[in-house]
Amino acid sequence: MRFKRTLTATAAIASLLTLATACEDPAKPAPPAAAAPAATADAPAQASPSAAGAAPATLAEAQAYVRKYTSCENLNSDPNDSRVNLAGYTPIGTWAITERGICSDQKEQGSIVISMVSDMKAHQQAYKDDVTKRLDEGYWDAGLYDQIMVGKSFALSATKTGTGLALAKSDLRVLVCNPDFSVPEGYKKEKALVDGCVLTDFVNSRDGKGSPVKGAALPSAGSIEELRKLVSPKTVDCTEMLVTNEHIASIDYQPVVGRDVQGAGVKQRAVCGKLGGPRPVDMNWLDLVSDMKTLQTVSKESQLAEVGHQRSLTQSKLMVGTNVAVESNNPTVRKALYKLGFLRLDCEPGFSAPAGSRIQPAQVGGCVLTDFERPVS
Template identity: 45%
Template structure:
């Protein structure tokens, strides 16, 4: 019995040891995604030349120079070689935006971030309370760049580099990535701030609220509720409402493969599973690509959950706005009724739908409409329904 118990214990110990070894070998999230760098795909070039090649994937960066007296360097530089663990510094010409991009190769990114934080704190203590709010310091795993032009910063925000911000009053706005920096009190994000509004759109900027104060925001607008939105119980009724005078549905299909069609000229609002967008029935009208290029594509939706549809459409619209604050010309707009919607990128069709009392979902920060246009609350915060396209 003693031998049997000893053997059993040995087998159990071996099993536990094997299990522990397997668990120890499993990589943790902190090991694969270290804080303070731009995620698992953060660039880590081995040289200044490689760092330049990486940046050139997103922005113009020509004629790299490393001389301390290069006239393209700013008069007040962020830091120099020998400080903040910077081993090499360079500057290239951003011909597209007529600016420069300064490079810093860092042997210790935590030391670099700590140095930048101290600079921000010193500036604030000296009376510049807003210093660093519109940071242009983009960091990777072992290098940083500071573009002089806002449009270049927006382009770099689409890369794996992240903006390092250490001003204690800064908060990453809704809709943008937020990651922990290597030093406490700083944050990494893909938000590019600016004083003139040319940076990343801030989706938390208040919209004009037509219900504020219980009074109409515009002459002729209701203090509560809506002036009325169209309704249809099914796709047949929706087609009858909009065809043929507004939306040409001579060629109309509800086949899943047809409805899922996209083209470079026509991008629908809804993507993927329509049920996940709160849509009960969906159809496409127009001519998909065949012998000719696709043309006149529009989508009709009968909606089961309008709040869900507007919520997901808001996220899609904000993703489109993140680049330059503008909606792509090929992107469809969502025009809604009470329980129906139409997706179209045609301005003439939208104006026809406004005559039928459809309203477009508008989520651009700070949007307002002139007197005489409809402006009503949507079912999601931060958006309005309107027939104005300013």
Template identity: 55%
Template sequence: MRLKRILTALTALASLTLLTTACEDSSGPPVDTVPGATAAATAAAAGKGSLAEAQAYVQKFASCEDMGTDPKDSRFPLTDFTTVGQWSVTERGVCSDKTEHGEIVFYMPSDMKAFQQGYLDRTKERIAAGEGTYGLFSRVIIGKNFVITPTKTRTAVALVESDLRVLSCNPSFFPPDGYKREKALVEGCGLSDFVNSTDGKGSKNHEVPHDPATEGPEKPGQPATGSLGLPSAGSLAELKKMVHPHTVDCTNMSTEDAAVESIDYQPVVKGEHHSWGVEVRAVCGTLGGAQRAHNLNWLDLVSDMKTLQTRAKAAQLADLKDDGRLKATASKLLVGKNIAVETNSPSVRLGLYQLQFLYLNCEPGFTTAPAGFRLEPSLVEGCVLTNFERDNQPGGR
């Protein structure tokens, strides 16, 4: 079966984050460079040298009134993203976005490369601390001599229609085709005009499957029957190519050790995988040995999807029985047409949702999802397929 690469399906898982009052969103991974893009272009040649001039530029594309610089201004985030004296920031201001009922915070760095390095270091620290989703929904928008963080998604979308660009440093983020992918001033980050969002108001993903008959203002992404589209692969090699390296790190992959599990990483499929309807199975990551196993994720080429979903439902219900929650170490099953991935990593799941995989959710009573998230019937009664996770709403700058 020919593999059709379906990129970032963030039709809102994108969907998965709510902007915090401290609108300093997450960033995305180093994006690929569009041929011909230069570091100068990626620095987004917008803005001059003063806060007033930066405001004047922003006002061409968004509402930005009543600029204030008093550190006690209540419009500043309660928790600083960064402030004067850090990341070469010499001045900070905030204006009211009256159109979208939000704020836009300005940062004036004396050294733009130092600012971007500061954000990269912050992103790495947060990811290392366990926040794998940090930076996936960045609202850090870069000009030539200034940086802004709008609190409202629609404002961010309007701003990147200019020469401003979103700074992304989370390695799991990759903008979809049709959007600019430019080099940042530091290795490990990228600039893009794609605003990644989970509230359904971000940049339009042209690769997301659409159903005009059902994609109305209330419940986009939820077809009356069938599916809006799921990924498929003709072989395990094709599945690996689909997910590696941007979503699942399969630098080390083994079919012989596919049944492995650890105290930190428990797969969905237990025992002989053929009895689960899985034709071929592999594990990606570092197996236990001299050091503790880490980054384990399982890839499945499925011959009987109904059997897999039936057994996965039983396992999920057994895990939910005690306290109504899945164990943190338990993997969730994300499925395509004839493929699946088992993972307990929230950041990996976000990447898989972008590839159109959907989570098999058999939680009793779960029958709906917020507007903008996909929700489709599964092959077994009592379960749904979705890219919405109630307990996994990513935040961060």
């Protein structure tokens, strides 16, 4: 499962990603800290025209480039600079990083950490390897919010989302290596120097202040069988499917819709999973919906009961389309459904989703539809 997360580790890794730009050199070991970055001024990047930007040879030249788009004052290369805690950053001399400096974005009241890089391909490969390692350790969101902005000979990360948004208007690009990331509609997508990574002008952020996202159309189906084909076989295992309005319970599964199927706005209902034996497993409910507002109202009541600790049974989460729904308590299944365009109904009081997440109004007040789930420790 990739839904556990340690905030301290994530924060350290995010700050670690003060990275560099796009260069065409083949991967090679990182140079020692004293090595000078190999860069030529104003040369376009080989990987993609937009990702090039300028190719500063020094921190001062990188600062001058950043200043075209946002404030970058009081540049300092002292590792003990108090503006940013560098304890979690990749040390100079590794990942092809040759020099590092910190400046202040006075407009956003934050800081920018700039790293000069001598071999961008090696640098991107090292970053990708680190993201892969974190994903394997269970950090499902590894690399989704790092906001590493790269050019040709330098890279940077900022402590404020507003700084990233300002710099996204430059030729710098955000480097993302999480395989579950997809560039939202309307944003640039360019090839990185290593497979499995992309460059984009989309700024993702946990604070909800990143780049806005346009939502795609929700999925629909004309029948239960059509819905089954839509979600099978890679998303929901419907090898065994029973079309029924009967209530089928499980020790570890309690659907939102109970015995009163039609009263919940559901026209037809099926259950997928291993139904034999005293304890059915891998259960996911498929719903052909006749009244989506009624179904969402039932789900809202169920969620609020859970928040108030009035129920102790495990509740499924309702994933909705236009006239269809899937109920599942399996995070892996829900993750796959998000990729198909389904959104989860969330009625938690005060719920908010970070930029980069889809979020749109539900049909009942106090609820939203979203593809964001808070990680479970």
